[in-house]
Amino acid sequence: MTEVVVVTLIKTAIILFALLTAFAYLTLFERVVQARLQARLGPNRVGPFGLLQPAADGVKLLFKETSGPATRDRFLYLAAPVLSLAVAFTAFTIVPVSGPTDLVVLGHRISWYVTNTNVGVLFYFALTSLGVYGIFLAGYASNSKYSLLGGLRSSAQMISYEMSLGLSLVPVFIVAGSFRLVDIVNAQRTWWFALPLLPAFIIYMIAGIAETNRAPFDLPEADTELVAGYHTEYGGMKFALFFMAEYINMVIVSSIATVMFLGGWWGPFGILPGPWWFLLKVVAVLFVYVWLRATLPRLRYDRLMQLGWKSLLPLSLAMMMATAVVVVAVQR
């Protein structure tokens, strides 16, 4: 019992530190990659190659004055960013960063995940549903028109794409026969699911990008029309928590994509240890995120909703049935 508590606390500290670092450097990574794609230099003044830029941004946000509309709902206004952040971080507990054998430290067997529940991916779906609350409550509690419109748009968008997100993973469940992420990665030892289930992978990525409100689906934060969407009235550290939640959600979507479709910790020829393959794949998916943002223009809102309901939903159902037929047909 004590061992479980101590090990979990250490893991929590590592994940907290790792995800905060990932968040800080993902902001820099995004700015630098976008700058290069547009033939600019990007941030390069703070520290060598601009590597201390995230630290400078963090210190600035920490010392900002706290202010907000006087008519705000004070409790919900503060609860919303904490909820968004907690949901984003908690999703990482089910992700196995390596395997298949446990890590052995001083005679203790330590697993490569915080928890391996039998509901596995369903827990991730539950958390993405909860994520909607953080954003909607932020928009509602601010009592500002831009915030409310941003929150409404954002929640409608997120719930619409959540179905395609969930259904796009059903083919993986069919082939792997389990919800546990560890079992799903182990089933990909010879073939990554991204190869036979390519359409499902593409649907998952589109839905995942829409779910995290990133370009080209960044309607909730369409700065030309809604200023900053649901976090218009947030400043300083409270804004930083939303920002953190958004970037960590990108890391989560990339991690889940890695686990479900890209073979998780398995790499060809076994030349690198598991965690490095995992990291490499997550960074590759994150690069696609940034690349898309630098390439594609934003969708119109009605087009966005129609893409979700009229295209992705029927396509993910069709992909699901096709996988079921093929899997049963080739089964001995």
Next chain:
Amino acid sequence: MLSDYFPLLIFVVVIVGFGVVAIVVPGFIGGHRPNAAADLAYESGIVPREGARRRFSVSFYLTAMLFIIFDVEAIFIYPWAVILKSLRWFGVAEMGVFVAILLVALIYIWAKGALEWGD
């Protein structure tokens, strides 16, 4: 079984604690200059004349209701997916009927214009 969720509880407590600290601490170390203009909601420089909680488009309600209907049906699909290999053609046939009913519903709301936005 339940012990799978115990580490999760520890994790959530630590993360929420981190979030609360991150919100409370800047209140003490950040500057504070009360200002009447800073208490107003931001409307691009125009002074807000009324609160923001007004009526909004019915499409948002419709989307929320359709989401509940379809998401609840999706819940039935997940357990089926895991045991499909032992259900075989019987499972495929059953889900075929289920998805067909789902598609009828989708075509109906599509034809009714519930998926259209604006006028």
